[in-house]
Amino acid sequence: MAHPIVTLIKKDLLLEVRQQYTLYGILLYVASTIFVVYLTMGQPEDTVWNALFWVIQLFICVNAVAKSFLQESKGRMLYFYSIAGARDFIISKLLFNVMLMVVMSTLSLLIYALWLGNPLYNFGQYLGITILGGIGLSLVFTFLAAIAARAQQQAALMAIMGFPIILPQLLLVGKISKIAFSPALYQGLWQMVGLLAGLDLLVIVLAIILFPFLWKD
Template sequence: MFVTQLLTLIKKDFLLEWRQKHTLFGVMLYVGCTVFVLYMMAGQPESRIWNALFWIAQLFVTVNTVAKSFLQEGEARTRYYFTIAAPVQYIIAKMVYSLAMMLVMMFISLVLFNVMLGSPLIRPAMYVGVCCLGASSLSLLFTFLSAIAAQARQNAALMAILGFPIAIPLLMILSNLALGAVSNVLQEGWWGMALMMLGMDVLIIALSVILFPFLWKE
C-alpha cells in the first residue's frame, strides 16, 4: 500500500507537469538562455572556469526547477492531500519528482555547455557521475527548503535565504569533485568528498522524513 500510494503521488506530479507544459518549457528556455549568455560573455573558457560556470548555473537552475514543487500547491489542494496520503509518502514523492526533473535539466545544461562553451572533459563518465550526485544533493536540499517555505505563507524568498548558505559549500565540494574530470591530476581525498556528499543526501532525507510530518500538521 505504501509503495502504491507513493507511485501514485509521483505519477500525479509528472501528469501535472505534462499538463502545464509552459512551466517545463519555461525552465528549459531559462537553461538555454543562461548557457547562451555565458557563451556570449566568456566564449570558450579554460577548464577550471568552465567547471565553475557550470556549477554556478546549476544553482540557479535548481532554484527555478525545484522551487515550484511545494510553492505551486494551493492551500485547498494541500488539505486534500492531507486526507489521502501520509506526510512521509508526500515528501518522498516530491523528492523523487524533483530529482528526476533536476537530472533532466542538468543533462540539458551539460550538453549545451559542451556544444557552446567547448568540451574540456577528460573523463566524461566521471563528470556525468558527479552531475548525478550534484543533481541529487541540490534537488533534495531545495525540495526540503521549499516545503518549509510553503508553510511560511508561500514565501519563496525564505527558500533562497535558507538555501544559499547551505548550497554554497555543496557547490564548492561538487566543483572540486568535478575538477578530477577536467584535469589529468586526480585530487587527493576525492572518494572522501564523494562519500561526504552521499552522507549529506542521506541526512537531508532523514531530516525530511522526521520533520516534515510536523510541518504537514501545521
C-alpha cells in the same frame, strides 16, 4: 491499489506533461544564459567553465525544483492530507524532484558543452558528478520549499535559508568535479563523494522526520 508514493509521483508527472511550460521555460533559460556567456567570454578556461556550470545548475534547481511546494494551494494540501500520509507525500516529492533534476542537469550539460566547448578529459565522469550534484541540490531545495511553503514570504525565506545550507555542498561538488579535467588521480576523492552522499542522506532523514510536524499545521 497503487502505493500512495507511486500515485503521487504519477500525479506530478502528469501535471508536468500537461503544463510543459516548466521544462520548456527552464530549457530556454539555460540556452539563453549559455549563449550570453558564449557571446561575452567565448570558450572560458577550465576553472571558469566549471564554476559557471554549477552556478547555472543552482538557478536551474531553484526554478525547477523549489516550485514543488510553492504551487500547492491549501485546498490541495488538505486533499493530500486526507488520502496520503506525511512521509509518503514528502518522499514522493523528493523522488520526483530528483528525477526532474537529473533530466535537467543532463540536458544542460549537453547544451553547455556544445556551445562553450568541451574541455573535459573524461566526459562520462563529469556527467556522473553532475547527476550526483543535481540530486543533492534537488533534495536540499525540496526540503527548503516544504518549510517555506508554510510561511507567507516564501521566496525570501528560501533565499535566506538556502544560501548558507547549499554553499558547502556547491563548494564540495565543484571541488569533486575538477577531477574530470585531468587524467591525474585525485587524492581523497572517495572521501569527498562519501561526504556528499552523507549530506544527501542527512537531508532525506531530516525531511522525513520534520515534515510531519509541518503537515499537521
